[in-house]
Amino acid sequence: MDYLVSVFQHLTGSQPPDSHALKYTVLHLQAATEVLLKAALSHEHYSLIFNDPLQATKEKWKSGKFNSCGILDAFDRLCNVAGLKLDAGHRTRIKDLTEHRNALQHYGLKHNAYAIESRAARVLEFLLDFIHDHLIPGLEPHEAERVEESMDSFRLQLKAIETLVKQRMNNLRSTLAKFADVTVQCPDCEQWAMLAYNGEEGPRCLFCHQIWPNDAPSGAANYAWIILGQDEVTAVQDGGDPPVVACPECGVSALVTEAITAECRPQATGLCFACGNTFGHLVDCEFGCGTVLNISPDDVEALRICSDCIGNQFGRD
Structure with a gap:
């Protein structure tokens, strides 16, 4: 006491x-x-x-x-x-x-x-x-x-x-309401005040002022580990997928596949900390390379194969 x-x-x-x-x-x-x-x-x-x-x-x-x-x-x-x-x-x-x-x-x-x-x-x-x-x-x-x-x-x-x-x-x-689609819980203060995407400045918490300057992958990994309780080593050892992967839009390894934003909570969504894009439906490349693809479940004709695997399997022009 x-x-x-x-x-x-x-x-x-x-x-x-x-x-x-x-x-x-x-x-x-x-x-x-x-x-x-x-x-x-x-x-x-x-x-x-x-x-x-x-x-x-x-x-x-x-x-x-x-x-x-x-x-x-x-x-x-x-x-x-x-x-x-x-x-x-x-x-x-x-x-x-x-x-x-x-x-x-x-x-x-x-x-x-x-x-x-x-x-x-x-x-x-x-x-x-x-x-x-x-x-x-x-x-x-x-x-x-x-x-x-x-x-x-x-x-x-x-x-x-x-x-x-x-x-x-x-x-x-009022400020956070404008960015609800990219606002997540901060791994430092645990308040719903972290802008996962903050342009070129990198992720930043408006409450505690913690920043990840020009380092979206670090901010994404920190969020996944502390807030979601997920880290790549444990996830892979347990036979699951890594919590942070390369974004299908910008290519940066800062896409948290199960992020919970202020806009979508309590549901999870894919959120890239590098470009701010959200993804409602992500699928793994069918060749098992670890690449994720943004493909709508309604698009039955879309290939579930990434461009690298297509080039490796069928040759490049």
Whole structure:
């Protein structure tokens, strides 16, 4: 709970928070999340806190001389062993938070104030619900009372942070409405404010100001990995198609085949981050080269073969 006090102090001390406040927001939010998850896990059984539960002993537990499990292991054990119904989306956010914290430790701060504030608000919302639903019921009455006192203050401060985020999104609403066909959820701040196609400037988020200057493929891969949970290596290993392919219109490898735009959500569509074209029906080249083609299902006479494969198979003029 002390970590959470620090998080709220650093997030609400000034607007926007400075780099020092942002650093400790990330560090202490990750620490708070790990401690709170493991506290709830210990209510199920202390051995579940150990990296290897089979090596757990009461003596090691009481002395604190043991290697504990990771934060994602704690989340998974709460679901799979303790039987808690936790949303997979929260696991993704905790994973991103941990990776961000590790990167900060080694390489310094990479995200700006708006992105961190938006991300932190989502994790904090999860933690306050988690504390109320799964931690307080297992505490002694005097402990529960102290935690509840802190929770009242946390809820008010979280509401203030969420209000600021909402106000910034409201200010962007009219602008974003003009680009709904290429607006997607930003992988940095998770707001629906990223212009996947922004002309020659490259993808850009209007909320947190993250940009991928002249690098549509990187923006597309980042979106597919963080927002959609898809990456090329895993997709291919699982026998599926890569999430980002070459666009049949511009030829740049920046076409996300299952993007969800503000205009079409919750339905997925093909969206190229390099030229802004959307594709309702994509088919794979029948020769298995990995090229995708934009062919209408009504066009029964169209060849499902790319030009390269036609040249390789039947010769070129």
